Amino acid sequence: MASTADKGKGKESPRATAMIVIGMAGSGKTTFMQRVNAYLHSKNQPPYVLNLDPAVMHLPFDANIDIRDTVDYAEVMKQYNLGPNGGIMTALNLFTTKFDQVLGHVENRAHYVLLDTPGQIEIFTWSASGSIITDALASALPTVVVYIIDTPRTTAPATFMSNMLYACSILYKTRLPFLLVFNKTDVQPHDFALEWMRDFEAFQEALLERRQTHGEEDGPAYMDSLMNSMSLVLDEFYKHLRAVGVSAMTGEGMDELFDAVREAREEYETDYKPELEKIVAERERKKEAQKADSISRMMRDMKVSSDGKSAAVPKSELDKYLDPNAEDEDEEDEDEGEVIDKSARTDYYELPSRRRGTGPGGAMEGPDGSLWPAP
Secondary structure, three states, X not given: OOOHHHXXXXXXXXXXXXXXXXXXXXXXXXXXXXXXXXXXXXXXXXXXXXXXXXXXXOOOOOOOXXXXXXXXXXXXXXXXXXXXXXXXXXXXXXXXXXXXXXXXXXXXXXXXXXXXXXXXHHHHHOOHHHHHHHHHHHXXXXXXEEEEEEHHHHOOHHHHHHHHHHHHHHHHHHOOOEEEXXXXXXXXXXXXXXXXXHOHHHHHHHHHHHHHHHHHHHOOHHHHHHHHHHHHHOHHHHHOOEEEEOOOOOOOOHHHHXXXXXXXXXXXXXXXXXXXXXXXXXXXXXXXXXXXXXXXXXXXXXXXXXXXEEEOXXXXXXXXXXXXXXXXXXXXXXXXXXXXXXXXXXXXXXXOEEEOOOOOOOEEEOOOOOEEEOO
């Protein structure tokens, strides 16, 4: 009978769900993070929290990994002579060089991993460091992008369309499961936004009403034409977009939020993960093809030319060169000249022998009787 440990050995433990929280400055992103953190603690599922905003002065929640513990934002600005945005981007770049160590801490978490990003949305979404962090996290854990929208500021058609374009660009940039969160519903209900997303004509009517109420003060007429066209283009985008309304202040909508997160995780498993595995397999295939091509070119370079034809080096020759104990069979000199043999030569010139007493320094006598000064 198998033991309990043996039964659970083949069963893969569930991986945590990573939530990358993105939002414009003032959208209530940090307050949203605080509310989500408190909600998960109340469910006995404490999250693993990462703060990637180096410029934040105070966090209303405890971060397990904080970029401020690794990179000093003010020192980066001073050392590299940068402004606020440049300092944030450089600090994020420096932190990204160590993100492989961060992955080692988050991969084995059981529940949720929360990632709080800088309020300057373009710094994270359109920078190389943001792409590296997003791709690395998505390759290790089921990942969901949570885009926070300030609902009271979205009542105007122009600001609503601006937020939708941002959401669309982030979705197609990351290609990850995407969740649209209308925050601050305690101040402004988000029903109007859902209606504009689901009904193209409702948005057109709101645009017309805005024009009749404010006239040219709400913008030139060509803006209406532009927003009409964009709303028509984004109509297909809206159909595949999850949207929920929450209040980070009161906690309203948290249950609906995590229902949507679970659906997004299923989308990751069914859509994103197979595509990721396909990309990895294709990359490995190309790597193996390059390796085989390199070996083939090396073997061609090892061939020798014989009578203008390419001939492979015989295996016996290769073995001879590869075997350190093999005897060298080519010790004979290949020169066509005569081999000198001292014993076979009768007129070999002998060095003169020295004879003392002749002259002040002595003399040396050659074989023919001639005398030579001694050195």
